[in-house]
């Protein structure tokens with residue numbers, strides 16, 4: 001990742017954005033001195049607000065690959081003189097922070113950063129997560145792996161289910177839910193590719209469920225008959241105390257009762273038995 005130095009007035013949200021980028025818990029901590037995190041240099045607002053301390057920012061910028069000028073949507077004026085970005089010998093980007101603020105003015109903050117010469121300009125909220133991935137994407141260097149799922153990680157899920165050997169999984173391919181932070185993440189994987197990973201996952205789970213279910217055949221299990229199955233051959237449906245679905249031969253008068261069922265057959269998703 002490129003290392004970025006955050007500059008901006010006190011309370012604009014530098015420390016909070018550092019926490020959001022690192023995926024940590026958000027908690028208020030007044031910055032007292034320059035902090036080096038793995039890829040962020042977090043400076044105190046006073047350095048940008050005080051002429052003498054401002055020179056220190058120039059020095060610290062040499063330790064960064066990029067300078068980020070932050071300006072929140074609720075700031076009443078801009079701290080940055082026009083074209084100030086030209087003074088830095090690093091690329092200077094702009095970050096409009098706190099875009100979730102009800103009384104904030106995103107356009108105004110964007111315009112002030114534009115006048116300062118920052119480019120590109122990102123809009124973020126460390127509270128909702130909006131805009132965070134765009135900054136991470138910008139800081140990404142060749143070889144960096146961002147937290148969005150890769151094929152390798154999808155295969156790790158398969159190796160996990162192989163190890164745990166769940167009885168069954170309730171699985172589906174993720175679809176975006178509007179309004180959630182995840183909905184604004186980039187979709188780096190095609191639908192066809194997701195389907196391939198998903199099918200591999202199900203194939204493995206079905207094999208495990210099949211094995212586990214076959215081991216029940218010949219056993220007697222106490223089940224609660226909870227309704228009709230709609231299947232002529234196995235007209236009742238019931239559950240073991242562990243929630244396994246057992247289709248049963250028997251009379252509808254058993255509905256609502258516990259019975260001992262002999263397990264006669266199985267498939268990947270259910271057991272079949274008779275009272």
Ligand SMILES: Nc1nc2c(ncn2[C@@H]2O[C@H](COP(=O)(O)OP(=O)(O)OP(=O)(O)O)[C@@H](O)[C@H]2O)c(=O)[nH]1
Pocket residue numbers: 008009010011012013014015016017028029030031032043044045046097098099100101124125126127128
């Ligand atoms: N609503 C909202 N509040 C935020 C956001 N980011 C930060 N804040 C709040 O703004 C206040 C200041 O945040 P900090 O991240 O500490 O600000 P800073 O720029 O590091 O300030 P100094 O350390 O004093 O330079 C805190 O009360 C945060 O909770 C945001 O995205 N949305």
Ligand SMILES: [Mg+2]
Pocket residue numbers: 014015016029030031042043044045
């Ligand atoms: Mg701070």
